[in-house]
Amino acid sequence: MALRFFGIILLSLLHTICNAKTEGQATIARTSDHLEIYESMSHRLKDTGLDTTRSSLKVRGTLYDSETGESLPSATLQITGTYKGTVSNAEGRYEILVDSLPSELTVRFLGYQTQRATITSRRDSVLNINLSPSALELPELVITEDDPALSIMERVIASKQLWRAGLYNFKAEAYTRLSLSNDSSVVLITESMNEVYWDREKGYREILKTYEKTSNLDDTIIPLGVNDLPNFYDDNIDILSYNVVGVTHPEALDYYEFKLLDYESLDDQLIYKIEVTPRRNLQPTFEGTIYVLAQDYALLEVNLRPSQVITFPPPAQDVSFTYSQQYSNYGKEYWLPVDSRVEGAIKIGLPGLQFPTIQVNQVARVSEYDVNTVIPTAILEKQESVSVDSLSISSTRIGEAGRVRVPLTQEEEEAYQELDSTMTLGKAFQPTGFLARMLEDPDEDQDTSGVFSDGPVGEFVSSMTELVAPTIRMDRVNGLFVGGTLTKGIGRQEEQGELALILDGGYAFHRNAWDKGLGLRMSKQFEQGLGLTAELTLHEAVIARQQLRLMPRSSYSLAFLFGGVDPLDYFVEKGWKSSLELRKSMFSFTTRFHAMQEESYLTDDLFTYSLTGSRNQPRRVNPAIEEGISNRLGFGLRVSESNGFDGSTLGFAGVNRIEADVEVSDGSLGSDHDYIRVQVDGEISLNTFYKRRFLPNTFSMILSGGITQGRVPYQRLFTLEPSTLSYAPFGVLKTQSLFPYEGDRFWKVYAEHDFKSTPFEALGFWGISKKGIGLIVFGGATNAWVSDPVSKQVMESLTPILRESQGVHYEAGVSLNGIFSIMRLDAAFRLDQADFNITLGVARYF
Known part of the structure; x- marks a missing residue:
């Protein structure tokens, strides 16, 4: 039970937080029937570097600072002259697939000289690369009354509008990984390889080619792709379900303050480091830093976090996230995302129920762009934004068939080896507080499978599980009333629909009498969302004269129990009633007929007990009604x-x-x-x-x-x-x-x-x-x-x-x-x- 409770909260939050959407996106459809789980990690650990399914070479290695020897995380690597590239992981490690020899690898990292390495033979499958800090002499930053960042961003926005006008669509390949951790270790990983299609009018479509995940994740959950991650070059960005004005929106200067913080360099090119802060304190915005290439007035990198306006409703108590993204024009005209990185923490809790902090790490890489190409109409016309290539999923894994990942960190590799189906999210995020015991799973070692499975006891228990709306109430006429409605299916056929028996009623302890109801309900669902329900019920009960539409009956019972007045009156109703309901989507039409004999319930013997200490509290007389037949x-x-x-x-x-x-x-x-x-x-x-x-x-x-x-x-x-x-x-x-x-x-x-x-x-x-x-x-x-x-x-x-x-x-x-x-x-x-x-x-x- 704890896993179900926690999973519903966690997955809904993660879908909203990590899977932000930009303009023009459709809904997501998942097809789990075609997916298989690959639990073995041996294919990662024993890779030779040669992809035998294609004549390609998998090159891997680590990027280092040539002076300090420190690794360089999130550096970009590109096969020179192509749209093909990747990024290094948090430990500076990378892997990339080279299709032909010789090939040249171009490596860039902000503040360093670009390094080029030539791959001439298959012996170069392991290639560590050292980058040297940039030697460009940077201008002195002079603080003036008119911050130059304003004019810089005006030119960035104008430049974007020019090149975006010529960008109609693209096709690309994407890799996405999501890792969740608790305070001590990684507890869940999902990875996916997708083909990505973007069209200016239709938005994103993706085809899931293959995916992997730790074996403790439910098979029905499919990793999502890069269409669910933000592109910070867009005008409007949906993040945490807020629609946020992007930093390059035409009206961005009305929403943000921009301040030039410093100069950076990339080779001999000047980079502006600009601070972003909200100008409108009550509108959802971002804050952080962005890096602008002076030569082209283009974004090179953003490191942003949601402003304090962007909060999440309960049960989320604290949500903090940072988003990082890099861009490249690959030596051409259009500036496209190279990667997307999300890091954050989610604290979930309610009074009496606290979950450990959930650490989130998500990385995505997009490469092999084909810009302004022909995209099949069948792909763009799909209603769902993510579809599944079941043939590819069933035959390949990540790391095979020409696919490489952003390398796993050491922690993630250990998680793949150690996590199994018993390491549930419920165990990884065990709640604390006085309500936590209510969410505990029953003893997994206790075998109760045969206790009620057979015989009349089992049939009785099975039927009782169909109890709907149990009723407990208290008033001055009935005293304590205990009852409910039992619905038992007695026949279900595709063409005739579903037939159910309804038992309704309960026992009034002060009247020493039963309320009784017996009915039949037939339901049928037709095509195009049309539904029909018919019901016939025999009925004899003491009911409330007033018809309640907004207040729950239980609130009056509780007030009565604590010595308050009973505001309702009661009379006897017996007869039969029928109804026929026709419904479709937002509409429902009901016709009903009641044939009832209505009688007053007059008595001086009223229930007088209350919890306030009085057992003989005076109660208001129950009035008569206008008796007779009410059809x-x-x-x-x-x-x-x-x-x-x-x-x-x-x-x-x-x-x-x-x-x-x-x-x-x-x-x-x-x-x-x-x-x-x-x-x-x-x-x-x-x-x-x-x-x-x-x-x-x-x-x-x-x-x-x-x-x-x-x-x-x-x-x-x-x-x-x-x-x-x-x-x-x-x-x-x-x-x-x-x-x-x-x-x-x-x-x-x-x-x-x-x-x-x-x-x-x-x-x-x-x-x-x-x-x-x-x-x-x-x-x-x-x-x-x-x-x-x-x-x-x-x-x-x-x-x-x-x-x-x-x-x-x-x-x-x-x-x-x-x-x-x-x-x-x-x-x-x-x-x-x-x-x-x-x-x-x-x-x-x-």
């Missing part, structure tokens, strides 16, 4: 971008949706009631400010209204739920407490603006911002009333108090959001009369 036909329409999942119900996410519900009851249906009931609910959620952020400022609003025609019975009034026990989710008025508002007509408006952490950042309170605490302002108004005087008179005879809103209820307030990463604290002021309330709710994340 009603209903129609519902829902359009929602959430495809059925409504995060706004708990309040942690906004959604754009609209719902309409119409209910008809009259004598022609055999009903004792004659009315039409219409309710419409809508919700909008819009990004407002700082849209480049992962979580922009958002405005959310709920609009609801209902109207009836005819005389609706007391038990079918519209309900506006109250807050309770200082809990009020999004959409519930915070200052409407204790009892619901009811009426045969109502309207409600509720809105809030989530400023996230930007107000605290603007005031310089970055510590608060980094804890994920934000500011929300909200307000709402509602009115509910009974419009028909006759209906009102009848209802007042049934209940001591008919709870209309008595005019418009207005409120406004402010919230601190993200407390302990999971809560919000609301302070609400009622405006139409003097009232104030403090409530809690689920933190608003999206």
Whole structure:
């Protein structure tokens, strides 16, 4: 369980952090059926240097400073006159494939003289190269009021626009490696070799040719390619799910301060070392250093990190990353990425649950460019950005068939040899804290495979695993109620669909009675995403008169248990009901018919126990209803971008949706009631400010209204739920407490603006911002009333108090959001009369 919990968090973070995307990219499709895992490392350790599948020579060696003897990491190597090259690893080691002899190898490293080495025979397969520091006399840096970096970057941006205008596409070969470490060792490695295609209009496409990984990584996880890494020469860069203005964006001078720090050299060419700092403190930007080739006003290298605005929501507590990238024009016109290096650390935790820091190291190399070439239309038309060459994967490995890696470090080589399938991520990142025990895996040595596998006990356990929505609640009529819904599939066929038996109900301990329900559900999925569900249920139960749409029933039970009032009323309903739902993508349409006998549940024997110490606390009488036969036909329409999942119900996410519900009851249906009931609910959620952020400022609003025609019975009034026990989710008025508002007509408006952490950042309170605490302002108004005087008179005879809103209820307030990463604290002021309330709710994340 710990592995599953940790893996979900870790992989989602890594996908967002390390696999940043630039403009014009499509989604990723993985095909795991064609992939094989190669666990042996012998092919690496015993390589002779000669690739026998091609007449090519694998040259390897180490790059050194000729004066100090220190190795030179991330130096670039190129087969002179070609687009073919590589980079040295963190230990200065390299390997490159030479297709013909003789060949010349050009080695460059910032601050050093370029070194050229000629490879004349196969005896040169091991070639160590020494580089000498550059002897160019650098000009003296003079600090003036007008920093020259401004004009330098203006020329870099102008130069990029010129050569980028002629770059239409390219094809290249790419190698990518991701390593994860804990405090002591490397715990995971993935490597991939891809063919990369880029088109100005279509974006990136990649074909995965082969890959390797440590054997402790799940087989369903496929390494991603360089299309998921940033190109810092792009105008806009998606990093950590923030859309960041690049340092060569046409408007970069509005977003960044550039300062000339120093001069460097490469051979006899002058290099500008420029510091990058944010000009706009509330916009997502980068900071760090960039190196500009003076002769061409082109980027040679960037070393950047996200600014402090770029943070990650819980459960990430601290995320720190640096990105490095080098460029070359290979002696031609276009400046293209040579490599990409990512180093960082991720700290994940929640109150009571802390994981060790995850160290991330990612390196990518891109070479063998073919610029402005013909790319097959079939490749560019693929919807997925990564596809799989299953034939190549099944027949070759990295290091074979003309493929070479950026050499592994010694730690990584040891990890490949030592890690096996038992060295799980759960073990490598074992959590601590009082919640950690809840995530522990069961004893792996304990054999429980046959305990419940056979016989009637096994069948019972198997059926119980299909229990859906177990129910425990408490109120003044039922006392403690324990039950739930059991759904058991009894037939599934491709053409006829799925048939399921539904058992619904539970036992009310104070009434000493069972609620009972038995039903059948048939579901079928058609082509093009069309689904159909039909359900028929027999039903006898004591149910709540008020219909809850926003407040969970459990919140009222908890308040009741602690001595609070029970705001709901109850009556007996028995009969049958049916429904038919048609859904496709964002749309669903439902028709239903209820044939019910409705009776009052009148009793003086109310449940009076509470945890506050009183066992005989007075409880409000349960009122009568308008008894009789209630046959009603209903129609519902829902359009929602959430495809059925409504995060706004708990309040942690906004959604754009609209719902309409119409209910008809009259004598022609055999009903004792004659009315039409219409309710419409809508919700909008819009990004407002700082849209480049992962979580922009958002405005959310709920609009609801209902109207009836005819005389609706007391038990079918519209309900506006109250807050309770200082809990009020999004959409519930915070200052409407204790009892619901009811009426045969109502309207409600509720809105809030989530400023996230930007107000605290603007005031310089970055510590608060980094804890994920934000500011929300909200307000709402509602009115509910009974419009028909006759209906009102009848209802007042049934209940001591008919709870209309008595005019418009207005409120406004402010919230601190993200407390302990999971809560919000609301302070609400009622405006139409003097009232104030403090409530809690689920933190608003999206």
